[in-house]
Amino acid sequence: MKQKVSQNLGYLTAKFIIVDVIGDILYWPIWWYSRGLKKLVLYIYHEIVYFESRIGLKMWLSNLFKPMYGQRDWQGRLISFFMRFVVLIYKTIRFILWIFLLFIIFFAWILIIPFCVYQLIFNFWYFIVP
Incomplete structure (x- = not known):
C-alpha cells in the first residue's frame, strides 16, 4: 500500500x-511586542476603570460638599467635608499606587526580553570566547 x-x-x-x-x-x-502588548494595555486600562469604580473615587469627589446624614447646619457640613476629604485623600493615594504598580508591570513587560537576552549573552560569554 x-x-x-x-x-x-x-x-x-x-x-x-x-x-x-x-x-x-x-x-x-x-x-x-504586538498582540501581547495590546492585550496588556487593554488589561491595564480595564483594571484602572474597574479599580476606580470599585473604590468609588468619582462618587466621593462628587459628594465632597454635600452634608452627611442630612445635617445641614454649619457643624455638620464642616465635619462632613473634612471626613470625606480624609477618605478622598486615602482613596486617591490608593488609586495612584495601583496605577503605579500597573505601570511597573507595563515596563517590566517591555523590558523583560531585552533583559533576558542581555543576561544570556553576559552569562554565556565566557563559554563562547575562550
Missing part, C-alpha cells in the same frame, strides 16, 4: 517540528 507524502508520519513530524515549534519560537517575540 502506498502512502501519500502528506500522510507519512515522518513528514508530519518534521513539519510539526519545523513549522509549528520553531515557527512559534521565532514568532513569540513579535507577538510579545
Whole structure:
C-alpha cells in the first residue's frame, strides 16, 4: 500500500517540528511586542476603570460638599467635608499606587526580553570566547 507524502508520519513530524515549534519560537517575540502588548494595555486600562469604580473615587469627589446624614447646619457640613476629604485623600493615594504598580508591570513587560537576552549573552560569554 502506498502512502501519500502528506500522510507519512515522518513528514508530519518534521513539519510539526519545523513549522509549528520553531515557527512559534521565532514568532513569540513579535507577538510579545504586538498582540501581547495590546492585550496588556487593554488589561491595564480595564483594571484602572474597574479599580476606580470599585473604590468609588468619582462618587466621593462628587459628594465632597454635600452634608452627611442630612445635617445641614454649619457643624455638620464642616465635619462632613473634612471626613470625606480624609477618605478622598486615602482613596486617591490608593488609586495612584495601583496605577503605579500597573505601570511597573507595563515596563517590566517591555523590558523583560531585552533583559533576558542581555543576561544570556553576559552569562554565556565566557563559554563562547575562550
